[in-house]
Amino acid sequence: AQKITQTQPGMFVQEKEAVTLDCTYDTSDPSYGLFWYKQPSSGEMIFLIYQGSYDQQNATEGRYSLNFQKARKSANLVISASQLGDSAMYFCAMRGRYGGATNKLIFGTGTLLAVQP
Amino acid sequence: DADVTQTPRNRITKTGKRIMLECSQTKGHDRMYWYRQDPGLGLRLIYYSFDVKDINKGEISDGYSVSRQAQAKFSLSLESAIPNQTALYFCATSEKRTLAGVNEQFFGPGTRLTVL
Numbered sequence: 001a002q003k004i005t006q007t008q009p010g011m012f013v014q015e016k017e018a019v020t021l022d023c024t025y026d027t028s029d030p031s032y033g034l035f036w037y038k039q040p041s042s043g044e045m046i047f048l049i050y051q052g053s054y055d056q057q058n059a060t061e062g063r064y065s066l067n068f069q070k071a072r073k074s075a076n077l078v079i080s081a082s083q084l085g086d087s088a089m090y091f092c093a094m095r096g097r098y099g100g101a102t103n104k105l106i107f108g109t110g111t112l113l114a115v116q117p
Numbered sequence: 118d119a120d121v122t123q124t125p126r127n128r129i130t131k132t133g134k135r136i137m138l139e140c141s142q143t144k145g146h147d148r149m150y151w152y153r154q155d156p157g158l159g160l161r162l163i164y165y166s167f168d169v170k171d172i173n174k175g176e177i178s179d180g181y182s183v184s185r186q187a188q189a190k191f192s193l194s195l196e197s198a199i200p201n202q203t204a205l206y207f208c209a210t211s212e213k214r215t216l217a218g219v220n221e222q223f224f225g226p227g228t229r230l231t232v233l
Binding site: 004009033035037043044045046047050052091093095103104105107108109110 | 148150157158159160161162165175205207209211219220221222223224225226227229
């Protein structure tokens with residue numbers, strides 16, 4: 001069975017510092033994709049970054065980067081130079097071959113990040 | 118205007134009532150999804166649809182039904198609402214999956230449903 005695990009229910013970070021949000025996954029599919037979404041207090045889900053299992057390089061999108069360690073089955077999100085607006089819930093999600101044709105996602109339970117001034 | 122809209126945004130209802138949540142999209146995507154979010158559980162898939170004639174159950178479909186009235190519209194119904202269906206409900210859309218594409222899902226703003 002496929003599973004996403006986010007072990008940090010909540011985290012604090014000082015403004016302008018970097019922070020790493022952990023995500024580990026379990027799948028037997030050889031081909032899969034990993035996503036990170038941000039949910040601010042207003043509730044909407046915002047797509048941040050994607051990593052394909054066959055991608056040779058770690059994904060980056062502005063201040064977001066994904067530390068993909070395939071052998072360890074981890075896909076941690078790194079936010080550099082944290083800003084107050086980064087305070088939100090962050091979800092890791094996976095799409096496997098089982099979900100490939102349908103694009104179904106399996107979500108982790110989320111990490112609540114609070115950026116302190 | 119938002120690409121994926123949901124109505125209503127908030128709803129309080131009583132046990133046993135029939136409730137319909139509606140989702141519309143202007144992105145032209147074929148695929149649409151309904152999720153529910155509960156504290157500490159993340160998002161879980163209720164139903165998904167490839168197109169108007171193709172509707173499939175997700176992992177938690179019991180107590181729910183859906184209707185895909187058009188490519189752009191996907192409704193979720195609770196035939197007889199119960200308190201443990203109190204949750205935040207999201208509609209999402211995506212393009213048809215391509216091997217090389219990211220095909221991320223685009224989410225609506227959510228509907229907060231409370232069943233008393």
